Amino acid sequence: xxxxxxxxxxxxxxxxxxxxxxxxxxxxxxxxxxxxxxxxxxxxxxxxxxxxxxxxxxxxxxxxxxxxxxxxxxxxxxxxxxxxxxxxxxxxxxxxxxxxxxxxxxxxxxxxxxxx
Amino acid sequence: xxxxxxxxxxxxxxxxxxxxxxxxxxxxxxxxxxxxxxxxxxxxxxxxxxxxxxxxxxxxxxxxxxxxxxxxxxxxxxxxxxxxxxxxxxxxxxxxxxxxxxxxxxxxxxxxxxxx
DNA sequence: ACTCGAACTGACAAATTAGTCAGTACAGCA
DNA sequence: TGCTGTACTGACTAATTTGTCAGTTCGAGT
Numbered sequence: 001x002x003x004x005x006x007x008x009x010x011x012x013x014x015x016x017x018x019x020x021x022x023x024x025x026x027x028x029x030x031x032x033x034x035x036x037x038x039x040x041x042x043x044x045x046x047x048x049x050x051x052x053x054x055x056x057x058x059x060x061x062x063x064x065x066x067x068x069x070x071x072x073x074x075x076x077x078x079x080x081x082x083x084x085x086x087x088x089x090x091x092x093x094x095x096x097x098x099x100x101x102x103x104x105x106x107x108x109x110x111x112x113x114x115x116x
Numbered sequence: 117x118x119x120x121x122x123x124x125x126x127x128x129x130x131x132x133x134x135x136x137x138x139x140x141x142x143x144x145x146x147x148x149x150x151x152x153x154x155x156x157x158x159x160x161x162x163x164x165x166x167x168x169x170x171x172x173x174x175x176x177x178x179x180x181x182x183x184x185x186x187x188x189x190x191x192x193x194x195x196x197x198x199x200x201x202x203x204x205x206x207x208x209x210x211x212x213x214x215x216x217x218x219x220x221x222x223x224x225x226x227x228x229x230x231x232x
Numbered sequence: 233a234c235t236c237g238a239a240c241t242g243a244c245a246a247a248t249t250a251g252t253c254a255g256t257a258c259a260g261c262a
Numbered sequence: 263t264g265c266t267g268t269a270c271t272g273a274c275t276a277a278t279t280t281g282t283c284a285g286t287t288c289g290a291g292t
Contacts, residue, residue, distance in 0.1 A: 012217030013142030013210060019220065021137065023250065026129030039269055050251060055270065065223070075258050077269040086223075093216045094129060096209045101128030103205070104135065107181070139280065155239055166281060171240065191288045192238040233292105240286080247280070256271080262264090 016093070019064045022057050024049050029083070029094060032067070036082035066090060132209070135180045138173050140165050145199070145210060148183070152198035182206060 020026060024046065031037060031045050043054055058081055061067040066087030072078040083091075136142060140162065147153060147161050159170055174197055177183040182203030188194040199207075 011143045011146060012214045012221060013136075013146055014217070015221050015224075016213045016217030017133075017136065017142055020129075020133065026133055027127045030127055030129055040267080051269085052252080052271090053250060056250090059270095071269090074268095076260085076267065077257090079269060089219070090216060093212045096212045097132045098128045100206060100209045101130070101132030105128060105131045107202075108131075156237080167239085168241090168282080169280065172280090175240095187239090190238095192290085193240075193287090195239060236291085237289095238287095242285090243283090245280100245282075248278080250275100250277070252273105252275075254272090254274105257268095259267090261266085 019061070019066060020090075022060065024053060025057050025061065026097075028054070028057055028061075029066075029087075029090075030098075032081060032083050033091065033094070036070070036080045038078065038080050042081070061087075135177070135182060136206075138176065140169060141173050141177065142213075144170070144173055144177075145182075145203075145206075146214075148197060148199050149207065149210070152186070152196045154194065154196050158197070177203075 020029070027046055027049075028042065031042060037045070039054065039058070042058075043049065043051055046054070058067065058069075062069050062081075066084055068082050068084045068087075070080040070082065136145075143162055143165075144158065147158060153161070155171065155174070158174075159165065159167055162170070174183065174185075178185045178197075182200055184198050184200045184203075186196040186198065
């Protein structure tokens with residue numbers, strides 16, 4: 001019986017990954033790190049993502065407490081998402097992750113070039 | 117058409133996560149950080165994981181260059197896995213991830229306690 | 233001779249995640 | 263009036279990932 005990482009794991013690494021883990025969460029967070037955005041702005045800023053997934057991920061991250069949802073409660077709807085103070089504690093971790101990711105991308109690129 | 121994060125993504129966060137991502141990779145790395153281990157030792161040290169998945173993850177990480185596979189080429193087989201020098205560059209990132217993960221676990225625990 | 237353990241592989245089933253498509257409410261604009 | 267945009271939800275389908283189970287090869291132990 002396959003088990004998702006969402007289920008509380010004893011490993012703190014898994015526990016952190018569970019909040020970051022999702023096809024687009026890294027990208028979404030990356031965008032939000034430069035400032036709050038509306039749902040539609042995010043959608044346009046990450047064209048490959050579907051609205052459904054965007055919203056699901058957004059809501060999951062709100063649930064996890066790392067994002068804040070500001071709803072003007074108007075119609076038509078107007079909702080902005082921002083990184084919460086708690087989510088901000090993630091920023092330095094994301095920085096590290098990103099830094100390593102960049103090196104890794106360079107490495108992968110170099111490898112696929114030498115053996116196509 | 118769902119797309120896995122494995123496919124080269126422009127986002128460095130996703131790129132890093134793709135090497136860490138896998139139900140048990142965090143845990144496996146965590147174990148290996150304290151020293152090389154044989155396949156069977158790892159299996160016993162993480163009882164919930166199946167041999168199949170252990171080996172798959174191990175091989176994927178070898179592919180990604182973060183683990184080294186030392187095969188004595190004897191029969192019966194004797195294989196040890198260790199973190200490669202390149203994988204070691206991941207250690208500080210893992211540290212950060214783990215640190216945050218620990219805080220998050222505490223937070224989650226506090227929450228579920230207050231509202232069961 | 234028989235069983236066990238080592239480190240796997242292949243075929244396949246089940247769980248989980250991602251994505252599609254339709255539909256909601258109502259303001260603003262031509 | 264008809265159309266578009268906003269931020270969603272529900273019911274599904276499809277892709278991906280995990281996991282199950284059997285089978286391999288050969289040395290050591292009983």
